[in-house]
Amino acid sequence: MAKISDLLLERRTIRKYSGKPVDDVLLRDLLKGGCRTSTTGNMQVYSIIITRDGAKKRELAPFHFNQKMVTEAPVVLTFCADFNRFNKWCKERNAEPGYDNFLSFFTAAIDALLVAQTVCIAAEAKGLGICYLGTTTYMAHKIIETLKLPKGVVPVTTVTLGWPDEKPEQVDRLPLESIIHYEVYQDYNDMDINMYYSEKENREDSRQFVKENSKETLAQVFTDVRYKKDDSVHFSKILLQVLKDQGFMNQ
């Protein structure tokens, strides 16, 4: 068996899955491991929606911008911040929950995200491949409808899961030095930025990316093509409205 440190260092996101099904016993074992993750006050304010049904995947797909992993992966997991269950328990036990505010949402989101990452590592340790879908926060309102999430529940991330049918090149990462700070934040000057981003910018795939998009710099591919201000503003408004609709903005 691989050492955990090697597993973490050697991993890559998998977007292409073989037809081999993911056994339900295995899946439940991964999720059981996930549920041992630290959780605020041991409240476990999260839920995990398991999508295996083809029709349901096709329903979800457009809300993940039709990324093919959603319909092609044997399992799609939607991790949700969930105060609904906890609130119901409180109300049944003569206790008045006060968790309809932003802090509570963020607490539950933290819970859900930490569990998601544990499940992903557990899956990779078994040889499975995973891919996170950032689209969940853009289209939370539609995912809420599709998965019938009640008030108090907000999807925060989605993971597709299956046996790998590819072994892509590992993508680059910034040097560790650029990510960590000792004692206090060391802000970046122009030289730091040049140094930290030079490897990324000089990769062949980055240059290709800039050329294909007819841009001057790799940064422009991000700001003008991949993660545009207008989209971010648009989806910010929607996400804040979702938090309100799901009962998390009473403060």
Add this chain to the structure above:
Amino acid sequence: MAKISDLLLERRTIRKYSGKPVDDVLLRDLLKGGCRTSTTGNMQVYSIIITRDGAKKRELAPFHFNQKMVTEAPVVLTFCADFNRFNKWCKERNAEPGYDNFLSFFTAAIDALLVAQTVCIAAEAKGLGICYLGTTTYMAHKIIETLKLPKGVVPVTTVTLGWPDEKPEQVDRLPLESIIHYEVYQDYNDMDINMYYSEKENREDSRQFVKENSKETLAQVFTDVRYKKDDSVHFSKILLQVLKDQGFMNQ
């Protein structure tokens, strides 16, 4: 070496650490593994602040409500949502970043939280013990001051790290059945809630907890003592103000 699945299932939060220092090479290896975690668009919009200095820990301690782990652990890690570095890169490369909005904050928070959990699992695999501090989101404004976090950076969670000097009982978890949903969310009726919470409520430590706090039910200990509405509302307002001050509420 332990199997990863066993490691995840057998873990427990560690709040008491031995005097043995955590080697910087080991720490950097853990963080390097952490940085292989999935990140939105490979932007790596997070930073990790490493606190080892005793004076700095004492400065941070009150903002974590003087939980003793902060001063007693050899290492304190503050995981931050960070668009500052990415924005600087964009600006230096003739690209106009549009990441001063709520969606961008949440994207960066997801990045930071997934990395945090990978680092924790990597640490536990080496025999280290960890504890998450939920206080980070309550006192983000004070932590920002103490760690000199610039605009575009918000601390989202803190982890204390060290060699265990205790082996506490494993705490309870809700049955997996209560956390997972197949295809669509199955909302909980009174019977479900009774069934899912009965083990937790009937534990000796839970009963003791109810008695000590002079409450009728365990749920009341949460709503009236541990996670009160007034506190949640208060810290929600502060956290939203922090997002505004750090430049993430322009949508």
